[in-house]
Amino acid sequence: MPDYAAGENTITSFAHSFVNAGGEIIGVQRTPFPNMGDPAPFMAEIADAQPDLVYAFYSGGAAVTFVKAYADFGLAGNIPLLSSGFMVEEDVLPAQGEAALGVRSGLHWALLLDNPVNKAFTAAYKERTGRDANVFAVQGYDTARVIVEMLNRVEGDTSNVDKMVEVLPDIQFESPRGPFRFDAKSQNPSQHIYLREVREVDGVLHNVIIEDLGEIADPGDNSKDLQV
Amino acid sequence: METFIIQLLNGLVFSMLLFTMAAGLSLIFGQMDVINLAHGSFYLLGGYIGLTMVRRLDSFWLALLVAPLMVGALGLVLEYVFLRRLYGRHRHLDQVLFTFGLALIAADLIRWNWGAYVESVPPPELLSGQIPLFTVQFPVYRLFLIVVGVTLAVLLGLLLERTRIGAIIRAGVADAHMVSALGIDIHKVFAGVFALGVALAALAGVLGAPVLNLYPGLDFEILILTLVVVVVGGLGTLRGAFFGSLLIGMADTFGKAFLPEFTLFLIFAVMAVVLLLRPSGLFGLEGV
Numbered sequence: 284m285p286d287y288a289a290g291e292n293t294i295t296s297f298a299h300s301f302v303n304a305g306g307e308i309i310g311v312q313r314t315p316f317p318n319m320g321d322p323a324p325f326m327a328e329i330a331d332a333q334p335d336l337v338y339a340f341y342s343g344g345a346a347v348t349f350v351k352a353y354a355d356f357g358l359a360g361n362i363p364l365l366s367s368g369f370m371v372e373e374d375v376l377p378a379q380g381e382a383a384l385g386v387r388s389g390l391h392w393a394l395l396l397d398n399p400v401n402k403a404f405t406a407a408y409k410e411r412t413g414r415d416a417n418v419f420a421v422q423g424y425d426t427a428r429v430i431v432e433m434l435n436r437v438e439g440d441t442s443n444v445d446k447m448v449e450v451l452p453d454i455q456f457e458s459p460r461g462p463f464r465f466d467a468k469s470q471n472p473s474q475h476i477y478l479r480e481v482r483e484v485d486g487v488l489h490n491v492i493i494e495d496l497g498e499i500a501d502p503g504d505n506s507k508d509l510q511v
Numbered sequence: 512m513e514t515f516i517i518q519l520l521n522g523l524v525f526s527m528l529l530f531t532m533a534a535g536l537s538l539i540f541g542q543m544d545v546i547n548l549a550h551g552s553f554y555l556l557g558g559y560i561g562l563t564m565v566r567r568l569d570s571f572w573l574a575l576l577v578a579p580l581m582v583g584a585l586g587l588v589l590e591y592v593f594l595r596r597l598y599g600r601h602r603h604l605d606q607v608l609f610t611f612g613l614a615l616i617a618a619d620l621i622r623w624n625w626g627a628y629v630e631s632v633p634p635p636e637l638l639s640g641q642i643p644l645f646t647v648q649f650p651v652y653r654l655f656l657i658v659v660g661v662t663l664a665v666l667l668g669l670l671l672e673r674t675r676i677g678a679i680i681r682a683g684v685a686d687a688h689m690v691s692a693l694g695i696d697i698h699k700v701f702a703g704v705f706a707l708g709v710a711l712a713a714l715a716g717v718l719g720a721p722v723l724n725l726y727p728g729l730d731f732e733i734l735i736l737t738l739v740v741v742v743v744g745g746l747g748t749l750r751g752a753f754f755g756s757l758l759i760g761m762a763d764t765f766g767k768a769f770l771p772e773f774t775l776f777l778i779f780a781v782m783a784v785v786l787l788l789r790p791s792g793l794f795g796l797e798g799v
Contacts, residue, residue: 312771314771315775320525320723321521321524323521323764324522324767325767327514327517327518330647331513331646333646343629344726347631347724355652356647356648357641358648377628378628378631379631380633
């Protein structure tokens with residue numbers, strides 16, 4: 284995982300659930316952020332440790348570097364690779380290519396997610412940009428939607444900030460990711476999480492949804508409560 | 512122990528990639544007294560030209576040949592039009608401003624042309640795949656990088672030590688004015704060395720693409736590492752670039768293997784220690 288806040292949060296959350304479910308963690312690698320440079324030393328350490336599975340969290344350039352090196356060193360196919368969905372999202376999948384095949388990930392959205400809002404969104408996005416949508420596009424879209432909903436609820440009156448904060452928790456709508464609302468406790472989104480696997484669909488690599496894991500509230504920053 | 516040997520190999524691979532970069536940077540500094548802060552940009556530009564070649568012509572080998580030639584030619588033009596006006600002992604600030612500005616402009620032009628998404632280049636068919644080595648499947652392409660790096664070091668060494676051109680270049684490093692006084696057109700030598708230096712950076716860009724991929728920002732990441740190598744090894748000498756690359760490549764690899772949280776710290780700690788003990792680097796020229 285990259286050595287920064289979101290990396291810690293993600294790994295901590297995963298480790299917490301994983302250990303509670305009976306898993307054993309035999310090692311954690313904190314790699315330089317934002318980019319890890321040459322990934323080879325990390326691959327050699329993974330091969331040396333021979334774990335039953337590897338869980339990783341990367342995004343953008345580091346995601347391509349990691350996933351490609353994982354395949355280059357022959358680890359792909361031998362040790363299953365799990366990840367937070369950002370690591371194999373649509374923005375990096377073309378560069379990863381076949382190296383990403385079989386990677387399983389959990390995320391609150393997938394390009395192929397079958398609901399009317401997502402179909403309309405992904406089609407419109409492709410028409411406008413010429414590229415497939417990715418989770419970051421969805422997050423931007425939903426953020427704008429939350430802002431619009433909030434402005435509607437205060438009838439455009441932005442002078443009273445307290446009022447704006449007050450209406451925020453009640454906002455919910457159908458997002459491309461499915462039903463979207465805020466969790467009262469953590470103030471983070473509460474949403475469906477999907478288990479996805481990278482497969483070839485009509486000659487193109489995509490994240491195919493294997494299972495809808497149901498609605499899960501984002502616990503927020505829990506790095507202080509739990510330690511890896 | 513087995514993993515130690517593999518990490519040694521990994522360190523060697525990364526060192527050789529760094530050497531390809533550092534040799535050019537060091538050569539340019541030693542010869543022209545110019546610190547080329549756009550060196551990382553020539554790396555990235557070479558990599559992206561390689562990417563286009565691989566996509567259009569489906570040949571990594573052609574990319575390996577053409578990208579350095581194109582970037583070298585660009586280097587000739589840049590030297591002739593701009594850099595030539597900035598030579599001189601007291602014009603380091605002008606040179607730094609120029610090459611840094613060039614790096615910023617290049618970064619935007621590259622992003623404009625190739626986009627901001629991460630791109631990857633597959634290694635050539637011949638070198639894809641792995642060979643089993645103790646606990647890992649070691650990628651053949653990485654072994655190829657070691658071969659290329661060592662070959663390059665030998666070739667550059669022969670060029671500098673055994674040829675007439677090399678003698679002129681070495682003489683230029685020692686005293687450019689004297690070389691000029693002996694009737695050699697030092698400007699041609701400068702232009703040639705600059706073109707060779709940036710062509711090496713482009714070569715490193717193509718070689719590195721299957722390993723480090725290509726993305727905006729890589730230009731400065733690689734530049735900083737290369738600067739560290741050249742400072743550690745000693746500015747202006749091939750031997751310095753080679754051993755500096757080995758030291759920093761190994762520090763990076765073993766840092767990541769044993770103390771991943773301190774990788775960057777370790778690299779700079781090595782640099783600090785070397786500079787404390789030998790202020791002009793391991794093989795630096797005195798007084799530079």
